[in-house]
Amino acid sequence: MFQVLAADSIKEEGLQPLLEQDGIQVHIGSVDSASIDLQKIDALIVRSATKVTSELLDRMPSLKIVGRAGVGVDNIDIAEATKRGIIIVNAPDGNTISTAEHTFAMMSALMRNIPQAHASVKNGEWKRNKYIGNELYGKTLGIVGLGRIGSELAKRARAFGMSVKVYDPFLTMERAEVLGVQLSSFDEVLAETDIISVHTPLTKETKGLLNEKTLSQTKKGVYLLNCARGGIIDEIALAHYIEKGHVAGAALDVFEVEPPGDHPLLKLDSVITTPHLGASTKEAQLNVATQVAREISTFFENKPVANSINLPAMSKEIYEKIQPYHQLAKEMGKIVSECHNKGISELTATYSGTAAELETSFLTKALLAGFFENRIDVKVNEVNAIHIAKERGIMVGEKVTGNSFGYANTITVKASGDGETFTARGTYIEHYGPRIVSLDGFNIDFHPSGNLLYIQHMDRPGVIGHVGKVLGDHEVNIATMQVGRKEAGGEAIMVLSFDRPLPDEMVDKLKSLQDIVTINSIIL
């Protein structure tokens, strides 16, 4: 039974996809609830309040996936989660409209002093002159970060007769034209706009984007909005610029530390604020909860998630196409690990034909996951495979070749270390299945599944008979058998498959036979 913890007051109605699925138990609570055994939780759903730190991850050894019911993942230690093979998914567009609408409402409220005037009337006052505001019409709005929310804000601003200048280093001229905004440099946005609204994620690059220096480049009387993340606008610098009358006012939905406590900005009359409400609408909360619940339910069905932060994005169609190669790559990783049961320092995957047309980095990660499966104690998957390889000093290479060795595709794995090299080649034949077509330079042809024995031996009369006798004495039935050799009388290999696991003492007996070089048992 998979255990899901939905924290941060996730809208329960949105959890329906998980509640409806057999084999899943959903707990509503928090990571601090005494009644919840964190050790057993497989999936965690959070909003922005729960901080998914390495300390929390230490307390959740079964955790496999974190669902962020929203956009920003700055409350999640992505590097730590990735190291541990934990997938992170978010709900990128479920709260776009709500946040854009909230930003627009904040902008209107800021320009017309609505919160201050409201409080004054409630206080028994009637100060019509004190609260004279400014029109939005004809003003220039500067948007920093024209992603989903920034774009929706731009559309609304244009509908209100504002012109819009945008700074976003990743934005194309075509997209700016479609949205009717003017693509500008950061300096132009600072110097030429009346209101500046930030809509970037909080990253190393965006932290303190508006600071003592850049605020000095803004127009005197500028208004600032932050409905993205606390810290994009330096709070101390902002308070300073408001106090000295350079910035006319600010609307803030977010703070560096939430709740902000006794904060200098809260003491300023021209600062209006909400408690991180951008995404807090019934509609957005239903959207984001449903989106992450669907993702987690898909994950438990062993299908690809659509919006992972630390896995490549893949549509259902692409996933279906890549799936057989993914399986083959993983099995080849296991085969190489078992057949070449030695230390390795380099692993190279070479793809050809139809395999080379796919997301090969995903296949290489699957290969590594298979390779490490029986070698190390840590669970290895596509999320942490590269990290684990690096940590263990294994160089991972990836190549594409035009030579398919007569097949429609091949995946060739070369493992090297201590002066020795082992190579395996496999192919996927449509409507037929995966085949291993070469092992350590020997041509062979077998289906990689079940219980296998890989035997290296000398090509001498009687060897196969002796192996058959030991198996017969143990009443072990051979399902399939393939042999390969490079030249008569030289080294040769056998790959045998069985319907059930093999007794250890029988494998030991086989090892002691004359002309047997090595024997490796492989379970796929």
Ligand SMILES: NC(=O)C1=CN([C@@H]2O[C@H](COP(=O)(O)OP(=O)(O)OC[C@H]3O[C@@H](n4cnc5c(N)ncnc54)[C@H](O)[C@@H]3O)[C@@H](O)[C@H]2O)C=CC1
């Ligand atoms: N107040 C609230 O409740 C909410 C806040 N947010 C915040 O808003 C942010 C934006 O959300 P979306 O628009 O959905 O994300 P998005 O990913 O669609 O847009 C972000 C944009 O920022 C741009 N960008 C990145 N680095 C930049 C830089 N250094 N300078 C200028 N532009 C840069 C990107 O190119 C992208 O276009 C989220 O990361 C989140 O932190 C999101 C939802 C609700």
Ligand SMILES: O=C(O)C(=O)COP(=O)(O)O
């Ligand atoms: O989606 C986001 O990035 C948000 O900031 C919304 O945060 P929340 O889920 O309301 O705590």
